[in-house]
Amino acid sequence: MASYKKISTGWQFRISYKKRDGTYGTKSGNNFRTKKAAEVAAHNLELELGKGLKLEAGKEPFVTYLKRWYRLYKESSLRYKTKASYNYSIDRATEFFGLTPIEDITEDDYQAFLVDFGTGKEVFKKPHAKETAAKIHTHLKSAFKKAVKQGIIIHNPAEDAKVVAGVAKKSEELKYLSLKDQELLRAVLTYKMRPNNPSRYICLLSLDTGLRISEVLGLTWDCVDFKNNMITVNKTWDYQNTKDFDKTKNPSSMRTIKVNALTLQRIVELKKYQEESNRQFKDLVFLTYQLLPPTDNAVNKTLKTYLKRAGIKTMITHHGLRHSHVSLLIHKGFDIQWISKRVGHENASTTINIYMHILDEMQQINDEKLELLAAEEFDNAKTMQNVLKLTDFVDSGKKIDPPQTPLNQRFKQV
Structure with a gap:
């Protein structure tokens, strides 16, 4: 049976339960606005106890549980960069919560963690951007959710928490080449290409596909x-x-896409060169003399050289080639959903958010096209009036029945 008590912060419930070793323990819940809410929570807890809720496990420090959760459920499926992100989250949680048992972390405690991380006023010595705080929140919230599912804690203290930011996110300029500049770059890249310089081939392929450098x-x-x-x-x-x-x-990001046949004809040169010079490693398409793919710095240096050679003033990195490719597709009227799949975005919303500026430009262009189309349609209507000999009927304003022909019976006055 549960007992209930009104305290200064609301209603409290307390229940007793039998541990695995045969002894008895108690578990309480606090800060409920009404007695009814406390009764519902107590009833749910008793039901969970009947299913084997592991209340003793709640004594384990949250960071200990967090590390085990990461190792068992996350680590093996993550990329290197993502692993580093999770370890950063674990380190920050350790820094704030220390050895606090997972069951003792309340919603207020967790919100205090987010506030302090965002503002950097107490435990953390500097403020952080919302994007960084949101990523940590996602990681820890997921761990708490798993603990609830496993019956270690009753509810997720991160469920309704709000991310706080003390540093404004830096606005990143979306740099890409105009359609004309793309033509100029393609021209200089393909002039006297040599397979011993794979970076040129990388730039050409990226310009025509929008692939990420790592891809x-x-x-x-x-x-x-x-x-x-x-x-x-x-x-x-x-x-x-x-x-x-x-x-x-x-x-x-795992996808198969169509590629310009002329671009692939250039890529064939690399395969032939590798076979003739016996320079092959892990079946990689792009290899340097060191039998490794070029570094991103090497690709960016090559790109900068050929941008200058083409007389292009806009200096971009390799990622700018990806933006340039998407810009070309948008300006040529390709469907945004198709573009999203081509460049490996998780959904079309991601594509729209990134390229909103370009889409706004296209909106203005389409509005202008619509006006021209309307003018053209009215010109065509006037021409059709002449063909149907409706000039007097339209211009005089008199209610004169037009000459009845099989065709103009379906036309109304314009």
Whole structure:
């Protein structure tokens, strides 16, 4: 049976339960606005106890549980960069909660953690951006959710928490090449290409596909379908840390896309060169003399060289080639859902949010096109009036029946 008590902060319930060792313990819940709410919570807890709720496990420090949860349920499926992000979250939780038992962390405690991380006024010595705080919140909330499901705690203290930011997110300028500049770059990249400079081939392929740098570097020859002019992205190359293959950014990044046949004809040159010079490693498409893919710095230096050679003033990095490709597709009227799948976004909303500026430009262009179309349609209507000999009927304003022909019986006055 549960007992109830009115305290200064609301209603409290307390129940007793039998532990695995045969002894008895108690569990309480506090801060309920009404006695009814406390009764509902107590009843739910008693039901869970009947199913084997592991209340003793709630004595374990939250960070200990967090590390085990990460190791068992997350680590094996994550990319290197994502692993680093989770470890950052674990370190921050350790810094704030210390050895606090998981069952003792209340909603107020967790919200205080988010506030302090965002503002940096107490435990954390500097404020943080909302994006960073939101990522940590996502990780910890997921861990608490698992603890609830496992019967270790009653409710998730992070469920209704609000992320707090003390640093404004830096606005990133979306840099991309105009359609004319893309033509100029393609011209200089393809002039006297030499397979001993794979960075030029990377820039050309990226301009025509919008692949991320890690996706391009991770391409192997079995991913290139020369017969059907297709490329499959099923892995990446970690050029910063492991110098080896890695998972794609997300499941949606695994895709097969159509590629310009002329671009693939250039890529064939690399395959022939590798076979003739016996320079092959892990079946990679792009290799340097060191038998490793070029670094992102090497690709960016090459790109900068050829942008200058083409007389292009807009200086972009490799990622700007991805933006340029999407810009081209949007301006040519390709469906946004199709574009989203082509570049490996999780959904079309991501594409829309990133390229909103370009979409707004296209909105203005389409509005102008609509006005021209309307004017053209009225001109066509006037021409049709002449063909149907409706000039007097329209211009005189008199109610004169037009000459009845099989065609103009279906026309009304314009």
